[in-house]
Amino acid sequence: MIEVDNLKKSFSGVEVLKGITTCFDKGKTNLIIGQSGSGKTVFMKCLLGLITPNEGTICYNGKVYSELSPAEQRDLRQEMGMVFQGSALFDSMTVAQNVMFPLDMFTKQSQSEMMDRVDFVLERVNLIDAHNKYPAEISGGMQKRVAIARAIVMNPKYLFCDEPNSGLDPKTAILIDNLIQEITREYDITTVINTHDMNSVMEIGEKIVFLKDGYKAWEGTNKDIFKTDNEAVTNFVYSSELFKKVRQMYLEERN
Amino acid sequence: MNYLASIGSYALMIVEIFRKPTKWPIMRSLILKEIDELIYGSMGIIIFISFFIGGVVAIQTALNISNPLIPKNLIGFATRQSVILEFAPTFTSIIMAGKVGSYITSSIGTMRVTEQIDALEVMGVNSLNYLVFPKIIAMLLYPFVVAIAMYIGILGGWIAGVFGGFSSSADFVEGLQLDFTPFHVTYSFVKSIVFAFVIATVPSFHGYYMKGGALEVGKAATVSFVWTSVVIIVMNYILTQLLLG
Numbered sequence: 001m002i003e004v005d006n007l008k009k010s011f012s013g014v015e016v017l018k019g020i021t022t023c024f025d026k027g028k029t030n031l032i033i034g035q036s037g038s039g040k041t042v043f044m045k046c047l048l049g050l051i052t053p054n055e056g057t058i059c060y061n062g063k064v065y066s067e068l069s070p071a072e073q074r075d076l077r078q079e080m081g082m083v084f085q086g087s088a089l090f091d092s093m094t095v096a097q098n099v100m101f102p103l104d105m106f107t108k109q110s111q112s113e114m115m116d117r118v119d120f121v122l123e124r125v126n127l128i129d130a131h132n133k134y135p136a137e138i139s140g141g142m143q144k145r146v147a148i149a150r151a152i153v154m155n156p157k158y159l160f161c162d163e164p165n166s167g168l169d170p171k172t173a174i175l176i177d178n179l180i181q182e183i184t185r186e187y188d189i190t191t192v193i194n195t196h197d198m199n200s201v202m203e204i205g206e207k208i209v210f211l212k213d214g215y216k217a218w219e220g221t222n223k224d225i226f227k228t229d230n231e232a233v234t235n236f237v238y239s240s241e242l243f244k245k246v247r248q249m250y251l252e253e254r255n
Numbered sequence: 256m257n258y259l260a261s262i263g264s265y266a267l268m269i270v271e272i273f274r275k276p277t278k279w280p281i282m283r284s285l286i287l288k289e290i291d292e293l294i295y296g297s298m299g300i301i302i303f304i305s306f307f308i309g310g311v312v313a314i315q316t317a318l319n320i321s322n323p324l325i326p327k328n329l330i331g332f333a334t335r336q337s338v339i340l341e342f343a344p345t346f347t348s349i350i351m352a353g354k355v356g357s358y359i360t361s362s363i364g365t366m367r368v369t370e371q372i373d374a375l376e377v378m379g380v381n382s383l384n385y386l387v388f389p390k391i392i393a394m395l396l397y398p399f400v401v402a403i404a405m406y407i408g409i410l411g412g413w414i415a416g417v418f419g420g421f422s423s424s425a426d427f428v429e430g431l432q433l434d435f436t437p438f439h440v441t442y443s444f445v446k447s448i449v450f451a452f453v454i455a456t457v458p459s460f461h462g463y464y465m466k467g468g469a470l471e472v473g474k475a476a477t478v479s480f481v482w483t484s485v486v487i488i489v490m491n492y493i494l495t496q497l498l499l500g
Contacts, residue, residue: 048377074275077379088370102378104281160377 007056018214027188029204034211081151083161087143089135096131121149141172159191226250275381289393305404309411317421330422331430334412343404344443348450352483356458360479363462364472390455397451398444457483
């Protein structure tokens with residue numbers, strides 16, 4: 001579980017995060033949504049420890065990040081897996097080498113033990129045949145799956161995904177969403193996803209935090225989001241005619 | 256103020272490079288890869304340029320000797336002094352700032368743009384140590400490149416002088432041996448070690464701290480070449496004053 005209390009961050013006097021308090025549950029897919037410029041990326045970088053907040057605390061399973069020593073912070077980071085928007089795979093390494101990288105860096109496993117683990121996670125993301133391919137030789141969806149495999153290879157307690165569906169076709173996007181949700185439940189990890197994709201919100205949003213202008217404007221589940229009368233949320237989520245109709249049908253069915 | 260901030264950031268980067276080292280087996284393979292890219296990969300262009308620069312120095316010296324009282328061995332002497340003192344260490348370093356420096360800036364800059372550096376940081380890897388330290392160690396072999404540049408430059412001068420009909424082989428070799436000061440070679444190697452550090456770190460700084468997209472990677476490579484050259488020229492002056500002045 002990740003607990004965030006009164007998180008504030010400014011850049012050159014401009015306040016980007018204006019006191020966010022929330023918590024992200026273990027074993028659930030937690031989504032952060034909001035318009036561009038609402039502070040989602042800065043919020044996620046604060047959660048990852050890449051940006052130091054000006055005020056507030058972030059607590060990982062009871063441990064306050066800012067109170068940890070640099071060595072403890074590094075150890076905690078090794079419990080985190082991250083799937084970047086552009087996958088961020090190392091171009092000069094093959095798929096297998098990319099996935100093996102964290103094991104090679106931080107464990108004392110033998111080559112065969114590492115290869116077994118790499119095979120296991122690549123099989124988990126259905127990419128066992130891509131072993132010796134370079135990132136440039138595989139599709140965007142496959143790159144995302146390699147990034148997920150690399151993120152889970154160290155058995156992380158926390159998984160962060162920054163817009164995992166961006167640039168993917170709807171079918172592949174659903175595959176990635178389902179894969180992340182399955183992995184979250186299977187390994188009982190705390191997953192935080194930064195997304196714009198309303199399909200993801202409806203499909204896997206077990207907890208949704210809506211940010212607006214640096215504030216937490218709303219939070220709830222994908223069921224609650226249909227019922228909410230919060231104007232900021234409805235304006236953002238139901239900006240398309242399709243989703244307006246879906247919501248209307250849902251509410252009519254309920255009544 | 257911006258320049259002062261950049262110098263401060265550069266100093267902090269240098270400190271950070273030597274903290275929290277990467278595991279030795281991984282670092283060893285990174286160093287060997289960088290030796291291949293930065294040193295071995297530059298040998299062709301360095302040999303080519305040194306050969307012709309040595310030749311040009313010999314021809315220009317010969318063409319400027321119109322007084323019959325000036326001995327012909329001056330051609331060999333001038334070629335040796337020019338190549339050992341300036342052309343091999345400094346001119347070669349400016350070439351390396353262009354070839355190796357722009358490679359370093361663009362490769363690290365691309366890693367920044369594509370979030371690969373963020374990925375390293377999230378994993379708990381000291382990205383500066385992982386990316387820049389192997390380049391510094393690989394560039395410690397740079398004096399060998401300079402030594403080869405010296406040899407090839409003088410060879411180029413001998414071929415141009417002798418086969419161009421400007422000097423006899425005996426006169427040229429006599430000039431090469433005339434008033435030879437071994438410390439000039441030491442001075443040249445000291446300069447090359449300092450320039451090697453500059454060539455490894457200044458382009459890394461420009462790549463690592465760049466902001467923006469693909470266009471900015473190209474701009475960063477250009478800016479990095481300019482600043483690496485400026486630092487090399489200034490350091491050349493300071494070291495010459497300190498060692499020969």
